[in-house]
Amino acid sequence: MKFKAFLTENGVNLLEKRFLPALDKMGKICHLYLTRDHTMFLHNLLNGDGIQSVAQFRKEALFDDYRISSQNEDRIAFAIDISLLQRAVRSSVSICTEFGSGPTQNRLQIKLVKKLPPNCTQPMPFLTFETKGYKSAVIQDVPISKPFSRAQVIELQTGLDMAQDLPQTLVQVPDLNQLQNFVDRLKHVGDLLNVSISKYGDLLVQISTTLITVGAEFQKLLVIGEQADAPAEDRNLSAQTRSARAILRGDAQSVQVSVKHFAKSLQCHLAKPDCAFYGIAPQGACLTVIFQFFIPGSRQTDKSISLHCRLPVLDPGSS
């Protein structure tokens, strides 16, 4: 089992400034899954109850001179502490930039190693960062779990395949910050959040307790997938009534998720996505949020980067 690659300058930027801060909010430990063509950061794909997140990069988006080999179709997976990874990347960057402003190309190598740590009898696996500065080289070892067995990798791949189902209707959230401010306030009201999404482009988030109902509605959002025109007779009704009628008509779905999970999913804005879409998976299986990244300076989707989260549904609700 071998893995060795050089992080590109763009790759370092993507990880250090955008993705690692966002993924750190998803959970301390994630699975790093490396294949011949892709690098993936996966949260909660093996255990069902938390928010699942899948960040996938084509190898070119992060690495140069990417070499991987294993007896398991060149697939390697292990668990890693995101905050340790973040620290290692961050200090590597500071070493690279400390001496002159030259390119970081081929200066930041990462590889999988087994080492005998001090006071240990068994060698332990590490992801090693080797940074070449102007006159010095710094080596940082980030401890990782024992690499996954063939059966575990298959299990992870199955979880990944199952996390790819696409909602029939997706609505684009115009302002993630605004929504996050609102949800941060809602966290004080209760734990369960109702999310309704309609084919008309309406997104309704609402919290209800025995004493209070607080919600926000966004209308006329951009819809991807199945869409419909909002009935004219509904126009002057309240948000809640319109949503209820849309669900009855089969034009909307509603699910209940944890406010904490929803707030976490909004933390993904740290990865600086260009768009965010929310949708409810078929049969109300989960609430999915898909982030879209553009090729810098264009409105074209950057297909080498993808990030999406799946929020477990706490109550099937009305579907």
Next chain:
Amino acid sequence: MSSEGPDLVCEVDNVQGIVDALTAVRWKRQQDAVVELSEHGVVLIVEESSCLQAKVYLQREIEIRCYIVFYILRSVDSLDACIYAEIRTRIPETISWDYNFEPAGTTPLSFTVKCLPLTIQTVIFKPQSAALKEAIDDLEWPGSSVQIILQPDPPSVTFKGEGHGDLQIDFMYYVNTDLLIAFSCDRQVSYRYKYKFLQATTSNIPSSVIRDNRGSKLTIGRGGMLKVQHLVSVARPSIPHPHIDSAGYQQPSRIAYIEFFVKPEEDESTIND
């Protein structure tokens, strides 16, 4: 009740004013309030162990179509987004005490303090003013109650506490004219109030309100009932008028009245009516 359309519509142009007013009368986490709605506006009453009561008067602003059932708060950020809230009502477990505040005599026993919350917080409860700090280092209000003494000659207000040590702060009307805006008293009275209740009458007033505050009036009524009145602006902050003096005109509907009533401690009857 129809499923669509509330029975009462009350539009507010500045939600922050209401938030400020509600903050001012909130002194603990779980606090029930009784809301009275009428054609004149909204009155909100909160109470604490039948010794402290606060009332917020939000006067009628625009339109009240008919009588209550529940009310909906709704703010419109843009045409296509809105935030709404629905508060379910319940029957109050206790009936709020409706104390008929009566003057203690022919001459009202009252004084008006400029910027009371600030005064109370900094001078009286946590003395931090330079003069006081020089005199007494690390001053803390002793005991659990504070005695308020009003006397006509010389016209002055005294705050007095006894416990592990004594603390007495005198405000002479003619000396502290920048602090005491008005004073009315024809005989000496003295009542003792729970420190925590007195503090509740001022401690939660948001700083934005303190800035606009034109003075808070304290009146001692019959039996020693203390009334503390604050005015809170619920209007959108506008360009300040250059000639606003102490009697400056503000539209009455843009003001929320906040009143606190504090019952005196019963054992105290030194020089009363």
